Amino acid sequence: MRPLRFFLRRAFSSVSAPSAPARPALPVLIVGAGPVGLTLSILLSQYGVASLVVDKRRRLSEHPQAHFLNNRTMEIFRKMEGLTAEIEAKQPPVEQWRRFVYCTTLSGPVLGIVDHLRPEDLASRRSPTAVAHFSQHHLLPLLYEKAQRLGLKVPKNSSYWSQFAALASYPGPILMGHECVSITSNSNGVNARIAASQGVSRPAVDVACEYVVAADGAGSPIRKMIGVAMEGEAEIQKLISVHFFSKDLGQLLLDSPEPGMLYFVFNPKVIAVVVAHNLEAGEFVAQIPFYPPQQRLEDFTSEVCHDIILDVAGRKDLRVEIKTVKQWVMHAQVADRFVDSHERVILAGDAAHRFPPAGGFGLNTGVQDAHNLAWKLAAVLKERASKTLLSTYEVERQPVAKANTALSVANFNAALAVPAALGLDPSAARIVHGAINSRVGMLFPKKLQSAVLEGLFAVGRAQVSPAFLSGFNPIASARVSEMQRILREGHSLQLQFPAEDLGFRYGEGALVPEVEQTSSRRKVSAPTGRRQEYLPSSQPGARLPHFPIVIYHHMDSSPSSKKSCSTLDLISESEIHLVLIVGSNESGRTWAEAALSAAKLSAVPLKIVFMCPGKVNESEVFSVPKWVSASESILTHAEVDQGWWELCGIPDVGAILVRPDEHVAWRSTTAPDRSSDQLLRKVFAKVFPVPASCIHVQESDTFEMRC
Template sequence: MEKIHILYFTNWLYPRFSGPYASSSLDHEPLRGGEILMGYECVSIDTTDECVTATASFSKEGKLLTRKIQSKILIGADGAGSMVRKLVGIDLKGEKDLQKLVSVHFWSKDLGRYLLNERPGMLFFIFNTEVIGVLVAHDLTQGEFVLQIPFYPPQQNLEDFSAEICKKLILKLVGQELSDIDVIDIKPWVMHAEVADRFVCGNNQIMLCGDAAHRFPPAGGFGMNTGIQDAHNLAWKIASLLNGVAPTSILATYETERKPIAVFNTALSVQNFRAAMAVPATLGLDPTVANSVHQVINKGFGYILPSGMQKAILDGIFSIGRSQLSEFILNENNPLGSSRLAKLRHIFEEGKSLQLQFPAEDLGFRYLEGALVPDGDDVVPAPELPTGRRRDYVPCADPGSRLPHMNVKVLSNFPSEETISTLDLVSENKVEFLLIIAPMEESYNLAQAAFKVAEEYKVSTKVCILWPADTVTRVQPGSKAKLAPWKNYIDVIEVKRSLDSSSWWSTCQMTEQGAILVRPDEHIAWRSKSRAVGDLYSKMKIVFSTVLGFESMNS
């Protein structure tokens, strides 16, 4: 049995198999670092205090074999139906089955050309008397699309969505002759709004990441983004553990930090999904009514009817629903139609339909507790609720926030005109903390203390001396002398967009007397708002030990 450090399950290509498995001779074959095993399915997990053993099944020469793989850590990144989540017995909390849909992936250059010329866009909600669907344009130039169609099983089944039928539906939706529709995939899926009870289990050895940990409506583009943030949050913590610079408890902060964000993004996506549904509801096509009708047919009187009749009733009701969209009803001369059109205009004018821009949530999400040191005077705010309105991103350097962006020039590159972002100062390829200071005597002393403590903890730390705009033009010998013998530092200078735009420290809502310690994932671990005075070594020791998980702030 081979031993690896981390195991991800993300590449399941074969159908689930319930028969007996044959053990594989590969049990003893070493796994190369970073190797991806295509076609392997995780079927069982065993944990001991020392390691996790995952059994993966795979098919070889017509036989189904299994292979045992040992690792220190296992990450279940296996999607909304996560087998890892089920195997370790983690429950999901939230709303199930908001909507069933069929997803149709197809190509049509004709459609791409038509939309580019007539109605360029990315997302098309199409309601007409024959069909209803949401068309997502993945690439207008190449003509790649995914269509989402509401799905009502068991009265409807997947045969009702064969490639030929889907082609007809696409033509009805688009209302144009398209000669080149090529349907390449048709899949049903169910929309839920749920978050896993726990993100970490088994003595901090097993973690859920991405849709395995949270699944919610694709309204607002948060699904994959939330998953990528999970991975970003987890990567430096695992690396710190494996490099021997942090204890296993650092992994518990993954759940402390990420779960509240997942809960918030779930609520936001549900709210946004409901806002999007306000449009069909105003047109007389309320999806909640359609779902209730479907429930009645499933569980109420319809249940006793033959399945063909149930389907006919459902089709009949939906077709009556869609007739609300006919020009006969939906026109300004018809009192019902004109009132619906007025409500529709109001929804769009007030921006109360689907929102696609979320700057505050995309960039301004903040961890309130975890691998960070809150400000001493921090009053932990009550959990936020989504407002349903666009909120702007306001940069700040509160612990747990993402490091604000500002353009800077690296002074050692002078006279190079290359401008980088403050975010580029965080190392891309190693686990390294970044301490940002102003060129002040006390801050250099703080940096000296930080270097010393970081060396004791064996954790790489870089110091950035951020010079105010227009104060210097070339690399300052001052920093070298002030920071000797430490060498891992960089002098940069602010590049302001205009004369009256904010300085770095005011963008951070701080003064130049302060300092900011940034984690390898670009989130702020700690900051000092005032001049560095007193026993700076002890101060930095508490900071690093808290962030790395050696010391709880309350102990």
């Protein structure tokens, strides 16, 4: 067997390709400066890929929307210049938002409380990060600043800028107040027409780009332009969202024994869900059921909303400032396609899927769309991978979106169990509203329709009046007891879903699935809306398990160049590599030799990590730079506890191949053999298909890559 240094000695030389049609000046146009569009811009910039973000709004939205960031999203943010640390420093203290509170008014009797955080949720055993409560309108400025600054650092050719001369003198990577009004795509790229929005008089500009990513929200104009339909249930519920400030109310809730994130208020005057975005700042949003056409957005003036908030609070002496009032519609739908027919226009975030807010899957699923898409776009645009890699985006993300849709609906239905237990059956409200909107009901004058609707709702809300809920009413006592049982047994609205958050797994795509035995295959059951715990897995498609390690950096010859971190940090946020993790033993050495041989012939960028149980012998580790090309480090040692392989569920003679998005692409549960290099060539071809134009010429001790 040849020594390992033979396989580590490599030399690359670029050979000019035959002349080809000129590529469009702009690699990626991102439509929408929300959390998904800005996240994608940052991730692409970290890979060195230029993009332009356009948004029809002149400024970022200040109306609170999503506010719960799950573990996986925080892991992604952690690699965006330490964004996770910024969020953790700015978010409210955990003690102020870990609970859901059920009450008649915010200042009145509490009917029940659910604490949604467990000790393991805030520990570092399953993730290097924890969940967070940080509102989208506070997150957006942080994302915007990073996207703007990192985007300016990415080199762009002169024709990139010249396209925008009519729009702005120096546009930068983000253009607010501009929208994409039309797109035309073919197999070579996309022509997008960009125009100033909101009545600004400025000529439209046609922009030639290679790809367009539609991150333009639930109503996505781009999705409609390319003729993609949404499948699922539309208009599950309509709501009015009232953004308001009240430091008086914030202090009132802070003084309570157990403050919360969500307050479910049921009283004779109003039923509402209040989101406490920040108790110390006194920032809230009240979500109120809305029944058009009998009720109109115009009816919810600042004065009306002010009175509603006082009814919700149960106090007339609170100072309340109404900021904005909006209406929104809850859907449970997924796009039937995530790409157009030419695979040049790609949907992400709410443009591709619309969930009920139950469980906070909307923003989190969208950020994870961007994470899946970024490395694939970068690999294709840098000509490291062929376009077929992009076809795996829909294959992988659409099933996740459908699963999260079903889970959100199940969780939303679980939320309805609480008012139903109190005698407030939500289905009855829908039946009443439907009856009034029937042919017969619509014959009556609008004012009469509204009066009848409100009268019937008032009768229903009487079920939660103080007189009815008194302790002397056996019916009310039974209802409250039933409600508390639902809360106690976890059958109500849940905040966390660790199994789906960290444990979602791609079944096919840029990976090599394992042949699973029927007896060991986990049965897939319908979503229940209840919390299930995360089980670490190294199976293909799963996110690589987190485990604390110490990495030795071989391009720095100092023994002090070691870093304590997570196994997730073995994957770079700025370089597109596959990472092969092997044991520090003879099998690991053989896997490394086979992988380097296969990567050399397949033109696949590869990094190899040796997991060394116990203390690493530094004298051996720091001789490695002599074997490695000065242009790249392809070999890393990491100190790790023996429990790593046990956590992964495979012996230390096996191997794990990880993609740039930290998901496992392939693994072996057995030791290598003579055919392992051929096996790995097939694996690389499936996971990271290279352009057909890449030709390899193997020589004695070196090889060239010609593209």
